[in-house]
């Protein structure tokens with residue numbers, strides 16, 4: 552069995568199996584190999600388009616003739632080595648992220664009042680209107696935090712200090 556890529560006179564590309572090359576020639580000559588898209592019996596072997604690698608490594612499909620683009624199987628070349636991000640760049644990225652988290656933390660710390668362990672209590676008071684609304688921060692156990700969220704009270708964790716991320 553042999554597989555040929557075929558193209559009809561309308562430019563449809565398809566693949567078909569034949570017992571051998573001669574069988575294809577006989578069947579194609581008699582119009583016994585209809586295009587599955589338009590039914591045209593005028594088919595010829597498609598020329599496999601060469602894959603052209605640009606200098607950037609992207610694959611461009613070659614063109615056969617002016618009107619018909621032949622779809623060939625494009626096999627990208629194996630990269631000689633996996634692309635690697637320079638370690639210096641990774642460091643810069645993670646430092647930038649840490650700086651961002653640190654800045655966010657600074658902002659939260661600067662704009663909230665630390666109420667310590669009475670945080671859940673204070674937040675509830677504000678939520679129920681017993682205390683004036685003001686931004687606070689403090690400590691809560693996981694259970695306390697979950698209870699607050701369940702009661703529809705908006706709380707958010709203060710980002711960890713950059714040194715805690717190490």
Ligand SMILES: [Zn+2]
Nearest residue numbers: 559563586589
């Ligand atoms: Zn066709």
